[in-house]
Amino acid sequence: MSKASNSTFYVEQPHAQAIDVILQKLKSHPNGLSREEAANRLKIIGPNRLPTPPKERLLKRFFKHFHDLLIYILIIAAIITALLGHWIDTSVILGVVLINAIIGFIQEGKAEEALASIRKMLSIHAHVRRDDEWVEIVAEELIPGDIVRLRSGDRVPADMRLIEAVNLRIEESALTGESVPSEKNTEPVSQDASLGDRYDMAYSGTMVTSGRGIGIVTATAATTELGRINKLIAEVQTLATPLTRQMNLFSKILSALILGQAVLMFFIGYALHDFTLDELFLAAIGFAVAAIPEGLPAILTITLALGVQRMAQHNAITRKLNAVETLGSVTVVCSDKTGTLTRNEMTARHIVTRAACYDITGTGYRPQGEITLDGDGVSLDTHPDLHRLIEVMAVCNDSRIGKDADEWIVTGEPTEGALRALAHKACFDDQSYERIALIPFESANKFMATLDRLPNGARRILLKGAPDRLLERCQFQQSANGLQEILDRVFWEEQIEALGQQGLRVLAAASRDVDYNQHTLTQDDLTEELIFLGLVGIIDPPRPEAIKAIQACHQAGIRVKMITGDHAGTAKAIGLEMAIGDGKHAVTGAELEAASDQEIRRIVHANDIFARTSPEHKLRLVQALQANGEIVAMTGDGVNDAPALKRADVGVAMGIKGTEATKEAADIVLADDNFASIERAIEEGRTIYDNLRKAILFTLPTNGAQALVILVAIVFGLVLPLTPVQILWVNMVVAVTLALALAFEPSEPDVMSRPPRAPNAPILGIAFLWRIGFVSVLIGGATVTVFLIEIELGTPVEFARTMAVNTLVCGQAFYLLNSRYLLESSLPLSRLFANPIAWLAIGILAALQLLFVYAPFMHQWFGSTSLELRYWLISLGIGLGIFLLVEIEKMISRKFLDKNQ
Numbered sequence: 022m023s024k025a026s027n028s029t030f031y032v033e034q035p036h037a038q039a040i041d042v043i044l045q046k047l048k049s050h051p052n053g054l055s056r057e058e059a060a061n062r063l064k065i066i067g068p069n070r071l072p073t074p075p076k077e078r079l080l081k082r083f084f085k086h087f088h089d090l091l092i093y094i095l096i097i098a099a100i101i102t103a104l105l106g107h108w109i110d111t112s113v114i115l116g117v118v119l120i121n122a123i124i125g126f127i128q129e130g131k132a133e134e135a136l137a138s139i140r141k142m143l144s145i146h147a148h149v150r151r152d153d154e155w156v157e158i159v160a161e162e163l164i165p166g167d168i169v170r171l172r173s174g175d176r177v178p179a180d181m182r183l184i185e186a187v188n189l190r191i192e193e194s195a196l197t198g199e200s201v202p203s204e205k206n207t208e209p210v211s212q213d214a215s216l217g218d219r220y221d222m223a224y225s226g227t228m229v230t231s232g233r234g235i236g237i238v239t240a241t242a243a244t245t246e247l248g249r250i251n252k253l254i255a256e257v258q259t260l261a262t263p264l265t266r267q268m269n270l271f272s273k274i275l276s277a278l279i280l281g282q283a284v285l286m287f288f289i290g291y292a293l294h295d296f297t298l299d300e301l302f303l304a305a306i307g308f309a310v311a312a313i314p315e316g317l318p319a320i321l322t323i324t325l326a327l328g329v330q331r332m333a334q335h336n337a338i339t340r341k342l343n344a345v346e347t348l349g350s351v352t353v354v355c356s357d358k359t360g361t362l363t364r365n366e367m368t369a370r371h372i373v374t375r376a377a378c379y380d381i382t383g384t385g386y387r388p389q390g391e392i393t394l395d396g397d398g399v400s401l402d403t404h405p406d407l408h409r410l411i412e413v414m415a416v417c418n419d420s421r422i423g424k425d426a427d428e429w430i431v432t433g434e435p436t437e438g439a440l441r442a443l444a445h446k447a448c449f450d451d452q453s454y455e456r457i458a459l460i461p462f463e464s465a466n467k468f469m470a471t472l473d474r475l476p477n478g479a480r481r482i483l484l485k486g487a488p489d490r491l492l493e494r495c496q497f498q499q500s501a502n503g504l505q506e507i508l509d510r511v512f513w514e515e516q517i518e519a520l521g522q523q524g525l526r527v528l529a530a531a532s533r534d535v536d537y538n539q540h541t542l543t544q545d546d547l548t549e550e551l552i553f554l555g556l557v558g559i560i561d562p563p564r565p566e567a568i569k570a571i572q573a574c575h576q577a578g579i580r581v582k583m584i585t586g587d588h589a590g591t592a593k594a595i596g597l598e599m600a601i602g603d604g605k606h607a608v609t610g611a612e613l614e615a616a617s618d619q620e621i622r623r624i625v626h627a628n629d630i631f632a633r634t635s636p637e638h639k640l641r642l643v644q645a646l647q648a649n650g651e652i653v654a655m656t657g658d659g660v661n662d663a664p665a666l667k668r669a670d671v672g673v674a675m676g677i678k679g680t681e682a683t684k685e686a687a688d689i690v691l692a693d694d695n696f697a698s699i700e701r702a703i704e705e706g707r708t709i710y711d712n713l714r715k716a717i718l719f720t721l722p723t724n725g726a727q728a729l730v731i732l733v734a735i736v737f738g739l740v741l742p743l744t745p746v747q748i749l750w751v752n753m754v755v756a757v758t759l760a761l762a763l764a765f766e767p768s769e770p771d772v773m774s775r776p777p778r779a780p781n782a783p784i785l786g787i788a789f790l791w792r793i794g795f796v797s798v799l800i801g802g803a804t805v806t807v808f809l810i811e812i813e814l815g816t817p818v819e820f821a822r823t824m825a826v827n828t829l830v831c832g833q834a835f836y837l838l839n840s841r842y843l844l845e846s847s848l849p850l851s852r853l854f855a856n857p858i859a860w861l862a863i864g865i866l867a868a869l870q871l872l873f874v875y876a877p878f879m880h881q882w883f884g885s886t887s888l889e890l891r892y893w894l895i896s897l898g899i900g901l902g903i904f905l906l907v908e909i910e911k912m913i914s915r916k917f918l919d920k921n922q
Contacts, residue, residue, distance in 0.1 A: 030066060030165040035182040035239040036219040037212040043182050049166035049237060051184065053150030059164055068161040069179055069241035071248055147178040167238040171229050180245045181223045181236030183207050188232030188463050190434070191223055194359055196246060196660060197586040201367065201435050201526070201561075202230045206465070215610050215633045216246065217586050226660065231434065250636050250660055271717075271784055282728070283308050286735050294738035301735070308731040321713060324764040328709040336692040337702040338676065344688035348671045349706020350652050352777045354574060354699065355643060355665070357657040358585035358595055360675055362696055363561040366431075367439035370525060370562070373516045374406040374555035375509075376501040381446065384562045386422045386429040386438050388445030401447055405503040408449075410554045413530035415444035415451045417471045417483040436526065439559050440485075458542035466490065472535070472542040481534050482546060488517045488529035488556060495531050496549035508553055516556055524594020525558035560591070563599050570700035571599050578776030579703070582629045584639050584665075589632035602629040610634045613641065621645040639665035652777070656691075656699065658683055673699055708768040710778075711843065715763045718789055719840040723755055723833045725797030730804050730825070740818060742808035742825045747883055751829055754869045759837045762862035766841055767855060788844075788914050795910060796839075796903075800832035803899050823874060823885045824892060830870050831900035834863050839907040844915050848908060 032038065032046050044050065054062075096115075147160045150168040160178035163169065169181060177191065183205055190202035197203070197217035206220050216224075223229075223236055225245040242248055286308055290296045328345040332338075339345055359365050366385035371378065372392065379399065383390020391398045392407065401408040420433030420441050431438025444451065457480070458472040468486025475481055484491060492510055500506040513529075520527045531551040539546075571581050581601055585592050589607040597604030608624055610633040616624060618641070625645045631638070639655075643665045646653045655662070655669035663686040666672030674687035675694040684690050691698045727748050734741050743751075785793070807828045811821035837859060838847050847853060854860070873879050875887050 030062060031244070032165070032182075032239050034212050035180075036210050036214060036222045038182075039209055040182065040184055040207065040237070043237060043239065047166040047237065047239070049168070051168065052153040053168040054164075054166055056151050059151060059162070059167065062164040062166065063162060066164050067242065069163045070161050071242060148172075148175075163238055163241055165238050165241060169236055169238055171223060171234045171236065173229055173231050173233070175229045177223045177225055177227045177229065179225050179238045180240035182239050183221050183223060183234055183236045185235040186232070187234065188461055189229070189234040190231045192228040192230050193217065193224065194365075196224055196227060196250075204467075205232075205234060213611060213614075215586075216635055217633060247660065250664060279308075279728075282732065286732055290735040290738075294735075296735070296738075308728055308735075321716070323761060324709060324712050324716060327764050328705055332689075332702050332705050335701045335705065336676075336695065336698045337705075338690045338692055340688055340690065344671050345706055345709055347652065347706070348654060348673075348689065348699075348702050349704075349708070349710045350778060351579060351654040351671060351703065351706075353580045353582060353646055353651045353653050354703075355582045355584050355639075355646070355653060355655045355669070356696060357662055358583055358587055358592060359561060360658045360694060361656050362567050362583065362599060362601075363563050363595060365561060366429075367435040367526075367559050368562045369439045369443040369557050369559050371520060371523075371558040372407065372410060372555060373520070373558075374410060374501075375498055375506075375512075376404070376406040376503075379407065381443060383442070383446060384565075386431050386442050388422065388429070388442050390446045392443075392447055401449060406499055406501070406555070407447070409499060409503075409532065410530045410557070411444055411447045411449045412451075413483045413485050413532055413554060414440040414528075414557060415449050416454045416456075416473055417469055417485045417530075418444075419469075436528070436559060440528070440557065443557070457540060460542055460544070460547075462486070470542060470547060472539065472546075478537065479534060480537050480539055481532055482542065482551070484531045484547060484551060485528055488513065488527055491529040491531050491551070491553060494547050494549060495551045495553040497551070498553040499555070505552055513553065513556070520556060520558040521590060522594075523558065523560075524588075524591035525560050526591075528557050528559065530554040530557070560594070563595055564696060567696035568599050570697040571601065573700045573773060574703070575600070577703070577707075577773045580629065582625075582631070582642075584631045584634055584642060586634055587632060589630075592630050592632040596630045606630065607632045610638050613638045618645065618648075622649055625649070636660075636662075636664050640668055643668050654699070654703075656696070658694070673702075704768060704773050707772045708766070711769060711772065712763055712766050714784065714789070715766060715840050715843060716760055717785065718792065718843070719763060719837060720760050721793045722796035722800065722836065724752075725793060726800035726804065726829065726832070727751060729797055729801030730829075733801070733805050739809075740812070742805055743822060743829070744884060747822060747826055747885075750873065750883055751826060751833075754866055754873075755830070755833055758862040758866040758869070759833060762837065762856065762859040763840065765856055765858040769842065769845065792907075792910065792914075796836060796907060799903050799906060800829060800836065803832055803903065804829045807895070807899070817886070819880075819884055819886045820888075823888060824896070826873065826885065827870065827888070827893065827896040828899055830866065831896040832903045834866055835900035835904035836907060837863065839904060839911070842911075844911055846908060846911060 030047060032043055035043055146157050147163055148155055148170040149158050149163065150156075150170070151158075155170060163179045167179075168184070169178065171177065171181075171189070183189070184207060186205045186207055189205040191205060192202045193216075197215075203217065203220060205223065209221055210219055223234065224247065225240075226247045240246075240248075243252065287301050290301045291298075325345050329339040332345060356362055364385050368384050369381050371380060373379075377394055380393045381390060382393065393399065394404075399407065401411060418437050418440055420431055420437035422429055422431050422438055422441050422445070424430075429442075431441070453476040455474040456471055457474055460466075460468075460470040462469040466486070467490045468484055470482060470484045472480060472482055484494075492508070492513060495508050497505050498508045498513075517527055531553050533548075533551045535546070574581050581599075583592060583596055583599075583601050589609055593602070593604050593607045596602040596607070606628060607630040608628050610631075613621060613624070613631070613634065621641055622645045625642050626649055631642060634642075639657075639662065643653050643655055647668075647670070653669045654671040654673055655665045656673040656675070657663075657666055658675035660683065662674075663683050666674060666683060667686040671689060672687040673689045673691060674683040676684065676690045676692040677694040689702065727743065730742050731748075733739070804825045808821050808825040811824050812818070838853065841847055841856060841859060842852060845852070873883065873885055879885055880887075
C-alpha cells in the first residue's frame with residue numbers, strides 16, 4: 022500500500038492521535054469492518070505480506086564471480102600457456118579460476134535471503150472482528166481499519182493503534198533494542214516519540230509476552246515498521262572491501278606495468294639486436310608469463326579460506342570470504358547493547374534499605390552469587406531489613422527460573438526472573454508461603470500485590486512495583502533497627518535518583534500485616550498503613566568477557582561505539598562499566614533526527630554512545646563513519662540492526678539470539694553471541710592481512726626475478742637463460758609449494774598492539790616496494806650471472822640453463838624464510854622453525870626439483886640435464902647468501918621505517 026494510491030487507508034503518525042480520530046480516518050468502528058468492506062479494501066490495498074524482489078538467476082550469480090581483474094589476468098595466463106602448449110599449467114590455472122568462483126558462490130549470502138527471513142516473521146493467523154463477531158483469518162487478509170485481538174503468546178500481525186490494553190506487554194527488542202518487554206496502554210504520545218516510546222502501538226513481527234489487548238490496524242505489508250526496515254535492507258548498497266579496492270588498483274597498475282615493459286622489451290630487441298620477430302614474440306610471451314603472478318589470486322583465496330576455518334574454531338562463522346580480511350582492518354566497531362555487550366538477562370545489582378546499601382554478585386538468571394555489605398557476605402537471619410524486602414520480591418512473583426542444557430532461562434517476566442534469582446542467592450525459601458489473593462500488575466497501576474499466608478500462619482500483604490506508586494501509598498518505612506517509623510520520602514527519592522543515574526531499573530517493596538482471617542485483596546487494602554521496605558536496582562549486565570575484549574580493541578587502536586535503542590541513562594551506565602565513552606554523554610535519536618549529514622559526521626566522531634536510535638539512525642551513523650574514512654564493523658541481533666549490518670564494511674550478527682534477518686544481512690555470525698569473539702576475529706583478520714602481504718611480498722620478487730632474466734637477455738642481446746617452458750615450471754612448483762606455505766603463518770607477536778592500518782594505505786608501502794626491487798635484482802642477477810659463467814666456461818646451453826633454474830629455485834626457497842616475517846628477523850631458531858608447513862613446502866619443492874634435474878622425461882620436456890652434487894652446492898650457497906643479505910636489509914628497515922608501511 023502506498024500513501025499516494027491508498028491515502029484513504031493511511032494514517033499519519035497514529036501513535037500521536039486519539040482513537041476516535043483514527044477510527045474516523047480509517048472509516049472503521051470498534052465492532053470491526055463488514056466482510057464485504059474488508060474484501061473490497063483487500064482488492065485495493067493488496068495482501069498483508071512483504072513484497073518479494075526478483076531473484077538473480079543461478080548462472081548470473083555464479084558467473085559474476087569471474088568479473089575481477091585478477092581473474093582476467095589468470096585467464097590471460099591460461100591462454101598464453103595454452104598457446105605455448107603447456108596444457109598442465111593451463112589446467113591448473115583454469116582450475117584455480119573455477120575453485121575461486123565456486124567458493125565465492127557458496128560463501129556469499131544474498132540480500133533476498135535477508136528479506137525472506139523478515140517475511141517469515143509475519144504472523145500466520147490473526148483474530149479479527151468482522152460483522153461484529155470474532156473470527157480467525159490468515160494474517161495476509163488483514164487490512165487497515167480491521168479490529169484485531171491480541172493475547173499472550175501471539176505474534177503481532179500488523180501495525181496497530183491500541184484501543185484496549187490489559188496488563189499488555191510486548192517484546193519489541195528486535196525492533197527497538199530494549200532488553201525488557203514494553204508495557205502498553207491506550208494513551209497517545211507525542212509526535213516525535215521514538216519507536217520504543219510509542220506505548221500505544223503494537224508493531225508487526227513483535228511478540229506479546231503477557232496480558233491482552235485490542236487494536237485497530239493502521240498499516241500492513243510494506244507500510245509497517247517491519248516493511249520499512251525491509252525496504253531499507255533492499256536499498257542499502259554494500260561497499261567494496263578495503264582488500265578488494267586495494268587489489269583492484271594493484272592489479273591494474275601491475276597489468277599496465279607488465280604490458281608496457283613487454284612492449285618496450287620487444288622494440289628494444291628489434292631495434293638494437295638481430296632477433297627475429299618470432300624470437301622476440303616468444304621472448305615477450307615468456308616475459309609476460311614470468312612477470313604475471315598467476316598464482317596470487319589462488320593464494321589470496323586459500324589464505325582467506327584458511328582464515329575462515331580458523332575463525333570458525335573461535336565461534337565466528339564467516340558467510341562472505343572477503344569479510345575475513347576486512348574485519349582485520351576495521352578502525353571502528355559499532356555494537357548494539359542488548360545481547361551483544363550485555364547478557365540480555367536482567368540481574369539485580371543493588372538493594373537499598375533504611376539500614377544499608379547492599380551489593381549483589383553474580384549475573385543473569387543463574388542462581389549463583391551472594392548479597393554483600395562492604396564486601397562481606399550477609400545472611401537474612403542477621404539482617405531483618407533485608408529479609409522483609411527479599412520476602413516481597415520472592416513471594417509477590419509469578420516467574421520461575423530453570424536450567425535448559427547449559428543455559429538458565431526464565432519463565433515469565435525478565436524483571437521478575439531477576440528477582441527470583443536474587444531470592445535464590447539470598448537462600449530464601451518461599452515454598453511454605455501460600456497465596457490467598459492477587460492484584461495482578463497493570464500498566465495503569467504499575468504494581469503487583471498479593472495476600473499470603475506466612476509459614477507461622479499470619480497473613481501479610483506484599484506489594485512490589487514502581488517506586489513512585491508505592492511511595493504514594495506508604496506512610497511508614499522500616500527503620501534501620503527493623504522497627505516502624507514515619508516515611509522519609511526525600512531520602513527515598515534521592516536513592517531512586519542515584520540508582521536511576523546508574524542506568525538501573527528500580528523496583529520498590531512494601532508490605533503490611535493484616536488480620537489472620539482476611540481472604541480477599543482489593544485496592545482499598547493498599548492503604549497508607551503500608552510499610553515501605555526498600556529498593557532493588559536491576560540492570561541487563563555487561564558481559565565480563567566483553568569488557569576485556571573492548572580493552573583489547575582499544576589497545577589495538579580500534580574505537581568501540583555503542584548504538585542502542587535503549588534509554589540514554591542505561592546506555593551511559595553500561596558504557597561507563599565497559600569503558601565506552603565517559604559515562605556522561607549519550608547522543609539520542611532525536612538529536613540525530615535533527616542533525617544534517619555533515620553534523621552527524623562531526624557527532625559520530627566526537628561521541629561513542631548513541632541511545633534511543635531507530636534503524637535509520639543506525640544506518641546514518643554507519644554511513645557517516647564511512648564518510649569520515651573509517652572501516653566499520655557493525656554488530657547486532659535485532660531486525661532493527663539489519664540495514665546497518667548490510668551497509669557496514671563488516672556486518673556481525675549474533676548466532677543464538679539474533680534474528681534470521683540479521684544473520685542473512687551479516688557477513689559474519691557469532692555462534693556464541695560473545696563480543697569477545699569479535700576481538701579474536703579481528704586478530705585473525707589482521708593475521709590474514711599480514712599473510713596476504715607476505716604472499717605478495719614473496720610472489721612479486723620471484724616473478725620479478727624471472728622477468729628480469731628475460732629482460733636482461735633481450736636488452737643485451739644474450740641467449741635466453743631460461744626458456745618460457747622452464748619459467749612456467751618454476752612458476753608452477755613455487756606457487757603450489759612455497760607461496761602456499763605463507764597462508765599457514767601464525768600471528769606475529771605485536772598483531773594486536775599496533776594501530777589499525779590507515780584505510781587509504783597502499784597494500785605495499787615504500788619499504789616493501791624497495792624490497793621487491795632489491796630481491797628481484799638479487800635473485801635475477803644471481804641467475805643471469807650463473808648462466809653467463811657456465812656459458813663462458815664452455816658448458817652446453819642445457820647445462821647452463823639447468824644451473825640457472827636451480828639457482829632461481831634455491832634463491833626463492835631461501836627468500837621464503839625471509840618473507841615469513843615482514844620486518845622482524847627470521848634468524849632466531851624459534852622463528853625459523855615456527856611454521857612446519859614452510860619446511861614441508863621446501864621439502865616438496867626439493868623433490869620436484871630433483872625430478873626436474875634427473876628424470877629423463879623431464880630432460881625431454883623442459884630441456885634440462887643432470888648435475889653433479891658440487892653444482893647443487895653452488896646454488897645452495899647463493900641462496901644462503903641471498904637470505905643473509907635480505908636479513909641485513911630488514912635490519913636496516915627496522916631502524917628507519919614503521920611496521921605499518
